[in-house]
């Protein structure tokens with residue numbers, strides 16, 4: 504029960520700047536990076552704009568499949584859905600939770616499914632017709648390894664993927680997944696992606712090779728964005744089983 508003295512104490516508590524410790528694989532091993540609440544707020548604004556580009560609007564419904572350790576981008580997606588007043592359900596992206604995805608998909612009938620993984624699709628394939636299930640979903644943002652599986656059953660999807668500590672999100676043009684240039688510098692060397700933190704990030708990250716196959720496309724996209732795009736190898740990006 505809230506009492507005046509406990510509320511007075513609560514008022515004095517500091518809120519730490521640190522929201523998450525993001526742990527991600529690089530070409531040279533695992534690395535940690537701090538993520539502050541202020542950065543998370545900026546990331547959320549960026550994701551909100553990207554989802555608006557996909558036509559998400561108040562009153563629609565969404566299904567997000569993500570794992571707990573992916574909170575560094577999952578939190579930004581959830582914040583974006585709240586900002587847009589899109590009702591959402593969350594299922595785990597690992598294969599063992601595919602039934603929850605099936606139930607949410609049936610009961611929520613979402614306009615958008617975000618973060619679907621190859622493992623979830625493999626689980627669903629045993630009990631459902633994937634083509635029938637997702638053809639009616641207006642917007643599908645799938646992890647790189649799930650995209651060819653969906654294409655195989657006649658479903659087109661845009662890519663969503665972690666690129667190290669950054670999020671890459673494909674626009675409706677579907678010609679590469681955008682990375683927020685205001686926060687990150689993405690590069691390419693010998694067919695592998697590298698990433699550096701922008702100067703505004705609290706944690707410094709010099710140009711760091713990531714063990715992710717891909718290419719970088721610069722120049723204005725058909726959607727009007729100048730954010731660079733990454734073309735991920737089909738097995739590229741982070742999936743729950745690899746982290």
Ligand SMILES: [Zn+2]
Nearest residue numbers: 674676724726
């Ligand atoms: Zn675009």
